Amino acid sequence: MGRENPTEGKQEEEEDVGFEELGLDPRLTRALSKLGIAKATPIQREAIPLILEGKDVVARAKTGSGKTFAYILPMLQKLFSENGSTKTAPSAFVLVPTRELCQQVYSEALSLLEFCRVQLKVVQLTASMPITDMRTALAGPPDILVSTPACISTCIAKGALQTSSIKDSLSMLVLDEADLLLSYGYEDDLKSLATHVPRRCQCLLMSATSSTDVEKLKKLVLHNPVILTLSEMGQSKDDIIPKNVQQFSISCSNHDKLLNLLALLKLELVQKKVLVFVNSIDMGFRIRLFLEQFGIRSAVLNAELPQNSRLHILAEFNAGLFDYLIATDGSQTKEKEQKQKENQITSKKSRKKQKQKLDAEFGVVRGIDFKNVFTVINFDMPQSSAGYIHRIGRTGRAFNTGVSVSLVSPAEEVILEEVNSLLADGDSEEPSNFIAPFPLLTKNAVESLRYRAEVIQTVGS
Numbered sequence: 001m002g003r004e005n006p007t008e009g010k011q012e013e014e015e016d017v018g019f020e021e022l023g024l025d026p027r028l029t030r031a032l033s034k035l036g037i038a039k040a041t042p043i044q045r046e047a048i049p050l051i052l053e054g055k056d057v058v059a060r061a062k063t064g065s066g067k068t069f070a071y072i073l074p075m076l077q078k079l080f081s082e083n084g085s086t087k088t089a090p091s092a093f094v095l096v097p098t099r100e101l102c103q104q105v106y107s108e109a110l111s112l113l114e115f116c117r118v119q120l121k122v123v124q125l126t127a128s129m130p131i132t133d134m135r136t137a138l139a140g141p142p143d144i145l146v147s148t149p150a151c152i153s154t155c156i157a158k159g160a161l162q163t164s165s166i167k168d169s170l171s172m173l174v175l176d177e178a179d180l181l182l183s184y185g186y187e188d189d190l191k192s193l194a195t196h197v198p199r200r201c202q203c204l205l206m207s208a209t210s211s212t213d214v215e216k217l218k219k220l221v222l223h224n225p226v227i228l229t230l231s232e233m234g235q236s237k238d239d240i241i242p243k244n245v246q247q248f249s250i251s252c253s254n255h256d257k258l259l260n261l262l263a264l265l266k267l268e269l270v271q272k273k274v275l276v277f278v279n280s281i282d283m284g285f286r287i288r289l290f291l292e293q294f295g296i297r298s299a300v301l302n303a304e305l306p307q308n309s310r311l312h313i314l315a316e317f318n319a320g321l322f323d324y325l326i327a328t329d330g331s332q333t334k335e336k337e338q339k340q341k342e343n344q345i346t347s348k349k350s351r352k353k354q355k356q357k358l359d360a361e362f363g364v365v366r367g368i369d370f371k372n373v374f375t376v377i378n379f380d381m382p383q384s385s386a387g388y389i390h391r392i393g394r395t396g397r398a399f400n401t402g403v404s405v406s407l408v409s410p411a412e413e414v415i416l417e418e419v420n421s422l423l424a425d426g427d428s429e430e431p432s433n434f435i436a437p438f439p440l441l442t443k444n445a446v447e448s449l450r451y452r453a454e455v456i457q458t459v460g461s
């Protein structure tokens with residue numbers, strides 16, 4: 001709540017700023033250079049000094065712009081100098097919408113700490129953990145707790161976290177992917193937590209877009225925040241479009257999509273690693289089986305897989321053990337598929353079983369940092385232009401470049417047009433900001449694979 005102190009409209013200047021210039025502790029700058037990170041991204045340049053000063057900050061910066069380090073680095077620095085001997089709860093909470101993001105933030109914090117050689121304890125908790133494990137993890141207590149809002153509510157309800165301890169100990173609260181937290185159904189959890197957050201606690205809100213949900217959260221937990229909206233983020237559509245992703249499309253029938261995908265991968269017309277997005281879980285499995293017939297090894301990622309499998313697949317993909325990952329973009333289909341499946345199930349018992357199958361804390365598109373993805377393929381077009389932006393944002397992250405290829409059926413041309421008009425409305429006239437026909441895939445190349453692919457499809461179906 002409280003008066004805003006906006007510094008809106010900052011431009012993304014292409015200047016190189018090293019982390020030491022931002023006032024970061026040499027242990028952290030050393031750790032960053034060991035991780036191969038030398039210069040700060042624009043959001044890091046702006047946010048780190050303000051957070052070190054103790055300001056509440058709302059940081060809106062496009063997907064892949066390095067928001068995680070923008071808050072973790074100053075958070076660690078502050079905790080380096082904290083005397084935690086009397087605290088009875090974690091000093092910092094980082095709240096994210098999904099388990100995958102918990103794991104990601106947790107790993108980034110650990111990777112820095114490993115090189116800093118500082119004894120800070122970071123734990124991650126998700127709602128599926130047994131309460132005894134939660135109690136064990138919170139004993140100590142840790143310095144940083146990375147979790148989802150629902151899990152914090154569970155910890156409080158089951159007595160693993162005392163509200164009086166939160167009031168005494170919490171000095172920093174981060175709401176990451178803030179534009180998603182409410183849509184994941186965490187509003188009540190956050191409202192309830194806000195009543196226990198002490199007035200002196202520094203609150204940070206990180207988000208890729210501005211929305212009414214972000215405004216709600218801002219009012220709920222922040223005090224007189226500095227609002228960083230780099231390059232007029234949130235005011236111009238151009239700001240949310242990843243500029244270093246070259247975007248292409250291929251128009252084809254639904255029937256020919258598998259064939260086109262095969263041609264792209266088999267003829268190596270796109271660079272690895274490749275992330276393929278589909279709208280349904282079944283199609284994800286189908287593509288994997290299809291590619292397998294051609295000796296292309298891939299994995300699927302979707303809300304039906306158990307959490308451990310998902311984390312394992314992500315870890316293996318990030319470690320480079322395979323190059324092709326087929327992800328069902330849960331944000332748009334999760335509810336639809338859940339409803340469809342529920343409709344098919346008549347008995348109460350089986351409905352309960354099915355409900356447990358799709359995981360509410362699952363999210364593939366938003367926030368997940370798939371390492372070294374060069375190409376994003378939309379096998380199915382997403383259902384909105386916002387979904388499109390988030391998908392292609394899985395490549396071209398930080399200072400890297402990437403490519404996206406969308407397979408567009410006649411029925412999906414509407415979405416392609418929507419995305420194109422979004423891109424055309426942006427301020428930038430850079431050619432990379434428009435979707436061009438994919439130049440490398442000739443009709444001959446596709447036809448050369450058709451016979452074999454059709455045999456396999458017939459045999460497979």
Ligand SMILES: Nc1ncnc2c1ncn2[C@@H]1O[C@H](COP(=O)(O)OP(=O)(O)OP(=O)(O)O)[C@@H](O)[C@H]1O
Pocket residue numbers: 037038039040041044061062063064065066067068069207208366367368369393397398399
């Ligand atoms: N200064 C930097 N230089 C090079 N790479 C960086 C830098 N900062 C972060 N990265 C890397 O860039 C990638 C994207 O960062 P991060 O996940 O924090 O982006 P984000 O803004 O949170 O994106 P999203 O909104 O999609 O969650 C990560 O792999 C991270 O390690």
